[in-house]
Amino acid sequence: MNLFEKWRANRRENIPDFKLMTTEQMSFWLGRFVMEARKRDGTEYPPRSIYLILCGLLRYLKDNGVYDKNFLDENNGEFTDFRKLVDARMKSLIDKGFRCSLKQADPILPKDEETLWQKHVFGKESAEQLQHTVFFYACKVFGVRGYDEHHDLQCEQFTIGEDSAGRFIQFSGRATKTYKGGLGHLNVQSKNLRHHSSPGDRCLVDYFELYLGSLGNTGAFYRRPLPPTDEEQIRFGQQVVGVNKLKSFMKTITQKGGLKGNFTNHSGKRTCATQLYMNGVSEQEIMRRTGHRCEKSVKKYKRSSEQIEMDVSKILDPPMNEPACDTDPPRKKN
Numbered sequence: 001m002n003l004f005e006k007w008r009a010n011r012r013e014n015i016p017d018f019k020l021m022t023t024e025q026m027s028f029w030l031g032r033f034v035m036e037a038r039k040r041d042g043t044e045y046p047p048r049s050i051y052l053i054l055c056g057l058l059r060y061l062k063d064n065g066v067y068d069k070n071f072l073d074e075n076n077g078e079f080t081d082f083r084k085l086v087d088a089r090m091k092s093l094i095d096k097g098f099r100c101s102l103k104q105a106d107p108i109l110p111k112d113e114e115t116l117w118q119k120h121v122f123g124k125e126s127a128e129q130l131q132h133t134v135f136f137y138a139c140k141v142f143g144v145r146g147y148d149e150h151h152d153l154q155c156e157q158f159t160i161g162e163d164s165a166g167r168f169i170q171f172s173g174r175a176t177k178t179y180k181g182g183l184g185h186l187n188v189q190s191k192n193l194r195h196h197s198s199p200g201d202r203c204l205v206d207y208f209e210l211y212l213g214s215l216g217n218t219g220a221f222y223r224r225p226l227p228p229t230d231e232e233q234i235r236f237g238q239q240v241v242g243v244n245k246l247k248s249f250m251k252t253i254t255q256k257g258g259l260k261g262n263f264t265n266h267s268g269k270r271t272c273a274t275q276l277y278m279n280g281v282s283e284q285e286i287m288r289r290t291g292h293r294c295e296k297s298v299k300k301y302k303r304s305s306e307q308i309e310m311d312v313s314k315i316l317d318p319p320m321n322e323p324a325c326d327t328d329p330p331r332k333k334n
Helices: 002-011 023-036 047-063 077-095 110-118 127-142 204-214 243-247 249-257 266-278 283-290 295-299 306-316
Strands: 158-163 166-172 192-196 223-226 235-240
Touching: 002 023, 002 047, 023 047, 023 077, 047 077, 110 249, 127 166, 127 192, 127 204, 127 223, 127 235, 127 249, 127 266, 158 204, 166 204, 243 249, 249 266, 266 283
Parallel strands: none
Antiparallel strands: 158 166, 166 192, 223 235
């Protein structure tokens, strides 16, 4: 809406208030806006951005009680010409080389994960190293979301236990983007996941147990790491990790490991879904881990990995031109 208002002010014409426009006025001025709106640097918006901007304007109308001017509804014949203009505009941008694809966070593949261990980005030699390890595996193992769910995590949501299959970490989810509780979610359950980990140097149960113990097993899950002392190697303060610091965890981890790609905190959840998908786990189980409520949503995470793309490329490549074999036996020299 701010973008529309800036465009409206620069137009220096008597353009009515957006929510007070008639259907004809809205169709006309929205069309001009779609054709003329530009980024701050003067470049054009990609096709998908135009659509999302229009969705934002439509949301603004509904928030202000205007429900009879849904200009994106195909059944609304009053905005047919406007939708044709938007369609033509988006197609023309595609012809100019714009793409409609989303810039998605990259998953961390097994070979990259091994690199992070080899380069000691993961481990328990320091409080920061341990915190980064626990952060990544909270994403990968329990499908914890990029920032919002991490920010609200409490130590009490994690329990260390043991059953006939061995030691495990139990995670109990709370309110998230896909689960709010209340009347609308009476038939939806929050996450309740159990992860068993094999004994060894990389046993996640040991890492989470050490981390939780360093926090006193209570309170905020992410707190500021403190320098070691002669008595304690792993120490954390009472100050909660700041918003910006928490948002940059995955970027910090991947930069320390020298990984190349578009890595954000959402890469952790994508790693969870991608690695399960690569190993043939059912969509139902993937949804249970990630917290998605429909298959359509989780299918967005079914992104081809680099290894899969390489295998497909090899299959579709031309046959190799192998050198001809000389079947005649070598002649003996006299």
